[in-house]
Amino acid sequence: MLKINENYLKLPGSYLFSTIAKKVSAYQEAHPEKKIIRLGIGDVTRPLTPTVISALHSAVDEMAEAATFRGYAPDLGYEFLRNAIADNEYKARGCDIKADEIFVSDGAKCDSGNIQEVFSLDNKIAVCDPVYPVYVDSNVMAGRTGLYSEESGKFENVIYMPCLEENGFAPEFPEEVPDIIYLCFPNNPTGAAITKEGLQGWVDYANKNGSVILYDAAYEAYISEPGIPHTIYECDGARTCAIELRSFSKNAGFTGVRLGYTVVPKDLVRGGVDIHSLWARRHGTKYNGAPYIVQRAGEAIYSEQGKEEIKGLVSYYMRNAQYILDGLKKAGYSVSGGVNAPYIWLKAPDGMNSWEFFDYLLEELNIVGTPGSGFGPAGEGYFRLTAFGTYENTVEAVDRIINR
Numbered sequence: 001m002l003k004i005n006e007n008y009l010k011l012p013g014s015y016l017f018s019t020i021a022k023k024v025s026a027y028q029e030a031h032p033e034k035k036i037i038r039l040g041i042g043d044v045t046r047p048l049t050p051t052v053i054s055a056l057h058s059a060v061d062e063m064a065e066a067a068t069f070r071g072y073a074p075d076l077g078y079e080f081l082r083n084a085i086a087d088n089e090y091k092a093r094g095c096d097i098k099a100d101e102i103f104v105s106d107g108a109k110c111d112s113g114n115i116q117e118v119f120s121l122d123n124k125i126a127v128c129d130p131v132y133p134v135y136v137d138s139n140v141m142a143g144r145t146g147l148y149s150e151e152s153g154k155f156e157n158v159i160y161m162p163c164l165e166e167n168g169f170a171p172e173f174p175e176e177v178p179d180i181i182y183l184c185f186p187n188n189p190t191g192a193a194i195t196k197e198g199l200q201g202w203v204d205y206a207n208k209n210g211s212v213i214l215y216d217a218a219y220e221a222y223i224s225e226p227g228i229p230h231t232i233y234e235c236d237g238a239r240t241c242a243i244e245l246r247s248f249s250k251n252a253g254f255t256g257v258r259l260g261y262t263v264v265p266k267d268l269v270r271g272g273v274d275i276h277s278l279w280a281r282r283h284g285t286k287y288n289g290a291p292y293i294v295q296r297a298g299e300a301i302y303s304e305q306g307k308e309e310i311k312g313l314v315s316y317y318m319r320n321a322q323y324i325l326d327g328l329k330k331a332g333y334s335v336s337g338g339v340n341a342p343y344i345w346l347k348a349p350d351g352m353n354s355w356e357f358f359d360y361l362l363e364e365l366n367i368v369g370t371p372g373s374g375f376g377p378a379g380e381g382y383f384r385l386t387a388f389g390t391y392e393n394t395v396e397a398v399d400r401i402i403n404r
């Protein structure tokens, strides 16, 4: 008799953002006259930039002619894009990453969910708490975890590394050595960054223990301070222990266009096998490549004009982040993040828990944010606001909070 994958049944309740959406639409239905400002979900609001649009248009025109039409993309991505990434993201920063170590995909969400497949189910994972939920849930679905405990808010057989105000929202080396370590910096949801020394410590730890680091740098473009690594390959020894996940969503506004990539250095070998060949096999078997027109659009962000435009997008959102940070501080909130990341992480005031503060903001000020507890038990009592709204809406929302 057919059996389903029962690991799926271990996942609790509904997805965080659908719960939020339901609450928001119920409130809006009951109060149609209210203007709700959404600073919850991490989706961008600025349109694609002119250089990207023009690359898309000309790639579409190429598809209309037999001589320039393209069908399936090469398994691992077009050379023109992989070379542009290798040159601009790695070589330009003095990092030794070759074009053939870059796997182009349709985004970091899929890659961060899929990458665990190349590792045995016997491995134990460690995640930051709070965490981008995909890392945990994809391991639950695969069967690498035990059951979920409502009481602790944790899955068995997962190492949670609390990131709290007390430790500057930076994970500490866990007592039990994990096999797979998920790190995301700049961080979603806390907005915290990691220093070069801090990240070097993790690379050394992983090399010493034979662990693999899955490093999600989707928010790299938001780094504004010196001394913060833009890629894990700035650290010595990262080629033998780290896989990096990157995205075009947050820097170039490709959330609806879909493009990302994963770097697997050929020196990353475990059990006598190079992980690069396993990921290449997986890509070849299960994936048919990001569309040609989208890869051309991705290439365009590396032109001089493209780079300027991307900087403009990032500074637009970071002006919002600054406005939120300043405003909340003025209103007496305890806030962090927002300097090297488009997320502001704040403590719910007056002893409220995360969902109580969510309800308060929605009902009293008509602002939507994300309850910190939705990202893990250590997020309880915290709240995330994003800088991805329009400037006008951001100002209006913050002013509502200040003038409360």
Ligand SMILES: Cc1ncc(COP(=O)(O)O)c(C=O)c1O
Pocket (backbone or CB within 6 Å): 042, 106, 107, 108, 109, 110, 112, 132, 184, 188, 216, 218, 246, 247, 248, 249, 254, 255, 259, 260
């Ligand atoms: C940490 C992190 N990684 C990956 C993603 C997904 O990126 P993509 O749009 O490339 O799938 C997100 C999106 O919110 C994210 O916050």
